[in-house]
Amino acid sequence: MYSLLKPCKTSAAFEAIPRERFGLDLDRCEEILRPVCTIVAHAGVLLIVNDRCEVSIHKDGRLILKTDSQDLATEQAGRIAGWLEGTDALRKHRDSRGPGQHPRS
Amino acid sequence: MTGQPALAREITGFLFLFPVSPPIRAQISAEVKQLAKLVALVSGGIDSPVAAYLMIRRGVEIVAVHMDNRPFTDDKNLDKALHLVRHLQELTGSPIRTYVVPHGPNHIVFARNCNRHLHCLFCRRMMYRVAERIAEREGAVGILTGESMGQVASQTVQNINVVNQVATLPIIRPLIGLDKVEIIDIARKIGTYEISTLPGLCCTIVPKQPSTAAKLPDVLAEEGKIDIGALVEKSLEGMYVLAPEAL
Numbered sequence: 001m002y003s004l005l006k007p008c009k010t011s012a013a014f015e016a017i018p019r020e021r022f023g024l025d026l027d028r029c030e031e032i033l034r035p036v037c038t039i040v041a042h043a044g045v046l047l048i049v050n051d052r053c054e055v056s057i058h059k060d061g062r063l064i065l066k067t068d069s070q071d072l073a074t075e076q077a078g079r080i081a082g083w084l085e086g087t088d089a090l091r092k093h094r095d096s097r098g099p100g101q102h103p104r105s
Numbered sequence: 106m107t108g109q110p111a112l113a114r115e116i117t118g119f120l121f122l123f124p125v126s127p128p129i130r131a132q133i134s135a136e137v138k139q140l141a142k143l144v145a146l147v148s149g150g151i152d153s154p155v156a157a158y159l160m161i162r163r164g165v166e167i168v169a170v171h172m173d174n175r176p177f178t179d180d181k182n183l184d185k186a187l188h189l190v191r192h193l194q195e196l197t198g199s200p201i202r203t204y205v206v207p208h209g210p211n212h213i214v215f216a217r218n219c220n221r222h223l224h225c226l227f228c229r230r231m232m233y234r235v236a237e238r239i240a241e242r243e244g245a246v247g248i249l250t251g252e253s254m255g256q257v258a259s260q261t262v263q264n265i266n267v268v269n270q271v272a273t274l275p276i277i278r279p280l281i282g283l284d285k286v287e288i289i290d291i292a293r294k295i296g297t298y299e300i301s302t303l304p305g306l307c308c309t310i311v312p313k314q315p316s317t318a319a320k321l322p323d324v325l326a327e328e329g330k331i332d333i334g335a336l337v338e339k340s341l342e343g344m345y346v347l348a349p350e351a352l
Contacts, residue, residue, distance in 0.1 A: 010304050044213075044216050
């Protein structure tokens with residue numbers, strides 16, 4: 001689900017970009033993640049949760065992982081993906097890109 | 106000028122098109138000092154500490170206000186802001202009292218209830234409202250910001266006009282006509298650039314397409330959907346003050 005991790009411009013966090021384009025229902029994400037994460041804030045346009053590190057979850061599926069450790073960011077993105085994959089929180093785009101079509105996957 | 110740090114002497118005169126002789130400059134500063142205490146909005150960025158420095162060297166007393174955007178930023182931004190204020194204190198020898206105000210909860214209310222494109226306008230107007238209340242408490246006569254024309258989406262003439270409408274105190278913008286290169290040049294000379302560019306997460310709730318030419322009636326209509334007064338009070342309740350020696 002998340003194959004691409006790149007440092008933010010200021011190197012204070014990592015950004016995980018979905019391998020395929022999809023949208024997220026953040027209300028459903030909150031319901032699904034509440035038992036396993038601390039919900040820090042739900043601002044409608046993004047949801048912030050805390051597990052191993054703090055993560056901003058955007059409606060377009062992007063994750064901002066607030067850590068300077070790429071290993072931790074990778075692990076955390078995998079955990080979020082595991083909890084959300086296959087649930088009705090995901091809304092796939094019609095023009096989803098396959099893994100091979102992503103510029104850096 | 107005697108008693109002024111070497112770096113300050115080097116920078117003094119940077120903005121003057123015509124040289125001002127030291128005795129006249131000292132006289133201006135003495136008059137300004139008697140009259141002006143300003144609330145300076147200090148982020149962890151490059152511009153606001155430069156703006157604060159330029160006014161301190163003119164003799165203005167500064168009270169710093171940092172609007173804490175967590176959880177939409179990270180702890181490093183607050184650390185940077187406090188580090189910058191500490192650096193300015195050491196550089197100028199001028200003690201600076203610092204207020205840290207929670208701003209994250211305000212962002213949540215704006216994002217959930219108001220037009221996304223205008224988010225940065227709501228944010229800045231809230232900063233000015235809070236700064237004015239702190240100015241009242243501190244006996245300050247104006248608000249000092251690091252805004253510079255056209256540098257980001259929120260800093261167009263139209264947007265600055267919309268933001269100004271919320272303030273009753275004068276807004277002092279010493280960097281308004283400088284470009285980024287000029288601001289960075291000063292920041293490097295006064296030693297704030299290295300601090301401002303330390304890692305720190307940018308605000309994650311900034312809209313993808315922020316309005317660059319907001320209209321006041323639109324902003325007022327959107328703000329009418331929420332209880333602005335309650336947000337201001339809550340921000341003030343949640344703030345804390347750091348004495349100069351606590352930094």
